[in-house]
Amino acid sequence: MSAHVEPPQRSFASDNAAGAHPAVLDAVVAANEGHALAYGSDPWTAGVANAFSAMFDADVTTLLTFSGTGANVLALGAALGRGEAVVCTRWSHITADETGAPERVLGTKLIELPSIDGKITVDALASLDHLRGVQHHAQPGVLSLTQVTELGTVYTPDEIADLVEAAHSRGMRVHLDGARLANAAAALGGVDALRAMTVGAGVDVVTFGGTKNGGLGAEAVIILDPALAGAAPYLRKQFNQLASKMRFISAQFLALLKDDLWLELATRSNRMASRLYEATSDIPGVTHEGPPEANSLFPVLPAEAIEPLREWCFFWPWDLERNQVRWMTAWDTTEDDVNRFAAGVAATVGD
Amino acid sequence: MSAHVEPPQRSFASDNAAGAHPAVLDAVVAANEGHALAYGSDPWTAGVANAFSAMFDADVTTLLTFSGTGANVLALGAALGRGEAVVCTRWSHITADETGAPERVLGTKLIELPSIDGKITVDALASLDHLRGVQHHAQPGVLSLTQVTELGTVYTPDEIADLVEAAHSRGMRVHLDGARLANAAAALGGVDALRAMTVGAGVDVVTFGGTKNGGLGAEAVIILDPALAGAAPYLRKQFNQLASKMRFISAQFLALLKDDLWLELATRSNRMASRLYEATSDIPGVTHEGPPEANSLFPVLPAEAIEPLREWCFFWPWDLERNQVRWMTAWDTTEDDVNRFAAGVAATVGD
Amino acid sequence: MSAHVEPPQRSFASDNAAGAHPAVLDAVVAANEGHALAYGSDPWTAGVANAFSAMFDADVTTLLTFSGTGANVLALGAALGRGEAVVCTRWSHITADETGAPERVLGTKLIELPSIDGKITVDALASLDHLRGVQHHAQPGVLSLTQVTELGTVYTPDEIADLVEAAHSRGMRVHLDGARLANAAAALGGVDALRAMTVGAGVDVVTFGGTKNGGLGAEAVIILDPALAGAAPYLRKQFNQLASKMRFISAQFLALLKDDLWLELATRSNRMASRLYEATSDIPGVTHEGPPEANSLFPVLPAEAIEPLREWCFFWPWDLERNQVRWMTAWDTTEDDVNRFAAGVAATVGD
């Protein structure tokens, strides 16, 4: 048993178990100056809109939301045509972990594609072609990709561009669920990569996450196709995502976007995942699928080690039939956290 | 023109133009300590649940949400039966100012009752009895009352109790939209009044607002009828209202509920509205309907004075055909704000 | 008491109390010849599409449905943009008598305009202009007119054209709920009038009723704006309106459209209403608002006469506070029915 190893200060449960970055909190406190018009008619929100356009190097439309589910539903709602369906993988957060919010709020069907690594391929998309033009099937209208995927993998910009082309050639639009888009950008080289896999690849609408990456609670829907922007403000309120004191959400993004803090935090989180991989890959009994692409690992552990380890320092099981678990780093994970956790793993697995 | 009068520091536009109370911000900052499980499995959220049960003196179910619209939609969703409609007034926020969120998210019809003062009467409710049992009409299932009403009036606990009885006798449930319930409690005598007009009156589900009353962004759905509680957590996420870093919403309520800060702030806001009434009711050309019941005034002004005044210190028009505007105080309105504003009104109207 | 007067064979309850015209039944029986591909891929359905294009003298898209509510919901769904609301009168069937189907199936808000005579005016539409561009309000997207209105009045083609212009200038589309469009066409002069008040006036989508006018159960959505046609087949099935053995619905319309039988039946129904008006307008105690515009009358009767009359020959009350009832003729109402009914009214009211 690893009881004699001191657990790390921060668990590897999820990046949303982390708190907010001090700069984010400072910005929120600083935004609390007197009165400001509600619902986004304030200077902080105007500043965020400009900052996102600069970051994407495009004249994007930015709508801030409360939550990732809210952002995804809004993004899909802005992109869906009449009666259309959304195509995603069976792992997609929108179908697996959002309590049916898209079906409920949008009245849309989600068509799940099989996927081994969390990614969609052009061939998988093409496998739905038999549905097209047949009145008994909701027509695939939006392709939703998750970047970083729910399985910790990262699409290359070329892969996304190919999927966008395949979707557009079928009259579909493309949504990028980027709850962890910062981690993908960090993995692929930074701001240029961010632009390449969104604007450059031809994506139509992006969910850009702030909460998991140092925020208190702040997500953004970035509309790249101007044709989808008109109805979005109304949909935002209709879907319960319009903040009255919006300046406090905007302030979070202003802090995260300033001097690319978002990228620095994601880079750190990714690096700690690599560090954790290195620190545990030689432990007998711990099997990794390979080095992490972003900030999560899905190791297989000896069955009897899982529960003691989780009691010692909480993390989530993934696929217990395979004895697979998930370890996730956050923006605030430290080398010391990694070292202690690895020590605990070694002590427990080695028991 | 009133250009020579210095405008107040804080406008009378809306209570959601105000910032957060320092104690709320302090609590948020203090909650930012290391990792905590997401989605409400944290000690702050457990504490809020206990605090609300204590405040209502009942074993209530508390679900925190991001926004008032979100809270209302969740409360209605928890209370509505299959295929049922919601009954409200034509002034109700849920029908007039939520961009069709209840219709969209819940698929429900809102039946609007006429009302002069923003209140519903038992007779008005009875006027819908011809709909009951007829398959061509969505059956009235939930009666939604707003307290403080959108017209600034306040139901007495007896009025609410009578409406609840009328609704329950028709098989309906009762929702109290309390975005400004604190102001109603302050107007009616405090915590005892809060209990009397909710638990005591037999209300089934309450939206309790925190945002307008010193919060950053924090609303609560308080379920008083245990039979409605079971599905509510799922509906919350389905309606995009589940916060991942919920501790930062919970911390706000912990600060507001501590030592009844919520009541102190609402009392101050109400008192400033009374003060504003007194300071302006003798100005020739300013016509009030009477003293304020809570924290808003709906004065009639000389037509030509409205725009200059709004440019000088912003507020919202209400019914411009009648030259009626709305002045609203907030938790942070000061005597000095009132005095300056009244001076500006006198200078402008007297021009 | 009128007990000694023999009641008519057919009541004046509603035109949907009537059966089917023999030619319609014959056509259904004749269509029962062997196998035919389901879901509209049959020659009868192709024939109906051609017949409607000829009748409207335009290349319209025709989608047959089961019911008037289904047709209205489909027409609105084809015309509504993202997040938009429908504008109608408080009398409109879609808001008053469809059990909330539009709200439920479309997730849309219905904005009710006041109206004395069941018609919408350009001024009434303009009264909603304050909603436009404000994110707190669902944007008016479709104007729904009922022709013949629920109050028995008939828009002139010019009135409709003016409303269409007012709607289009606001970016809205226009739906004509024509459950009794045949009666309106009959009142206004026939096929030319039908064209004038639809294609000519610039209407975007029409519900054309067959059931009340001699059908078994057959309604049609006629899409005049080709831009709205693409998604409609999918929406039809999504809204439960796609018939598998569609030939039996198509056959009904083929019979009704052949040699303008639909117009002949509606003309007869209207004429019988005029005849009933003439036969009862001199009876002391019976007050008509004026001669009927189509096939319904809304007379005011002595309070004590209403129930005995309804027991003698059923009809529906309309506004019992005013002692107002509704008498409606059908395609099969005969002179003898009118004479007997008028005799019974005279005998009862004169008691």
Next chain:
Amino acid sequence: MSAHVEPPQRSFASDNAAGAHPAVLDAVVAANEGHALAYGSDPWTAGVANAFSAMFDADVTTLLTFSGTGANVLALGAALGRGEAVVCTRWSHITADETGAPERVLGTKLIELPSIDGKITVDALASLDHLRGVQHHAQPGVLSLTQVTELGTVYTPDEIADLVEAAHSRGMRVHLDGARLANAAAALGGVDALRAMTVGAGVDVVTFGGTKNGGLGAEAVIILDPALAGAAPYLRKQFNQLASKMRFISAQFLALLKDDLWLELATRSNRMASRLYEATSDIPGVTHEGPPEANSLFPVLPAEAIEPLREWCFFWPWDLERNQVRWMTAWDTTEDDVNRFAAGVAATVGD
């Protein structure tokens, strides 16, 4: 080529390509006698309600609908609790062939279980247990079984009873999609089997199809659990399934239920499928999975024979990657049809 073989009079495309049984048409014609109150307040509809209660030997609630999709959506809507999901197979008509109607109209998620033979097993249902009680997942609320399944297989009453027990023990309700329930009853022994696999097995709500089995267009939702019946009439109209001249739907069922005509027709259809199996199973190149359980066959044919055969006598492909097609018999399929079709198959495959 089989061009020299005369194709059968009736194809094997689908049972909804067949017309109506003469007795059904006669009943519709006979129901066209004068006026009758609309929306089901007529003696034919009352008679159908009694007939279904007698047939199920239980005090069931019957709601007639226009279409199978409409009936399924209504049945699910009556059975679903707040925010719940439906569990079905990936083959289920409700998820594969209804254009997303359940998602759109009900706002519900459909959770698809894998299945080889179109049936759900208790183990497959249990595989969803990890979703239960977790707020990130819509809670499984209704288990929807199709009988006869979309793959032509038939559940035994015991299999259904076991699934009902498994579902009820999890707080779920059970829906039986019986578009071809008559064929299942015929396969399992008639009325006793019908009762055993519905009332006896504890099913909560049944869709009972009439259209495919000799009707013009007539489906029924049979509610076995009285607790689900209250809201159903309102849902029926809300979902666009309330017929105004309902007597013409009721008359169809009166004809089908009289002297168990429904069972006679289904028995004939099943027998013709067996006959077709026998007539083709010895043809070299035709591979059957086994004898039919009801009225469909899913043979594998030589790739090059499929298109010529379909051009000669239309049927639907099923899984062309496997060269699998579907042959379906109907209530009116004759021995001669079978013999001719088998001759054509032999001639074509043998080419």
